[in-house]
Amino acid sequence: MPPVVHAPMLSPKWSIATEGLDAEERQFILDRMRPLSFDPRAILFDQGEPSDTLVLLTEGRVRLYQTLESGEEFTFGLCIAGAILGLAALVTREPRILSAVALEPVTASVMTRTDFMNCLNMVPRFHWNITRLLAILALQSIERSGPLVLDSAAVRLCSTLKSLARQESGDAAGLRLHVDGLTQEELAKMVGVSRNWIAIALGELERLGLITKRRGHITIISARRLDAFIVGARNH
Structure with a gap:
């Protein structure tokens, strides 16, 4: 099985x-x-499709993943509102290398490549910001990839649960969290293990x-205890 990140x-x-x-x-x-x-x-979009739109998440969470020829899925990460999807592929005119699936009701704003290029030409500051953003994303990818592939399956599971969790109402300290509407099969795909292992x-x-x-x-009874x-587990 290929290395699988823990869905940051x-x-x-x-x-x-x-x-x-x-x-x-x-x-x-x-x-x-x-x-x-x-x-x-x-x-939202499938791996291999033409990258002809930029997607800005405005509400909800999305899982980015890649499907290998063997059918195994590699989870790249979970995105929240404010995240931009498909930027690098749009700029390079390459097919999408990832798929995106909504984990809950999601709203997004979409811009075509033609309009995106027009914005770059008409708003110089936006052009510079996009250039800087691409550089930031490249550095973050390098910084993240090394340590994450070394994490054990147990750490990936706990980190994924933490990423998916929402604060429970009435918990002012924000320590008690919950994850709703996720099957063990879906969680197994995110962590890169079998459903039986997840159970x-x-x-x-x-x-x-x-x-x-x-x-x-x-x-999650206590976020601090899970952390x-x-x-x-990482230091073991």
């Missing part, structure tokens, strides 16, 4: 792309984007008092 949450980048733009320049760009919505598990590992995490689970719902478990 990709931080928002649209703020970098629009940094320093005045109101008129921002509106010029926004006027060239159209809104789209996707249901949970809907495909056993979740049972062990529950035995250790780190989580509780029921069908379609996982509760401590991850650190301990």
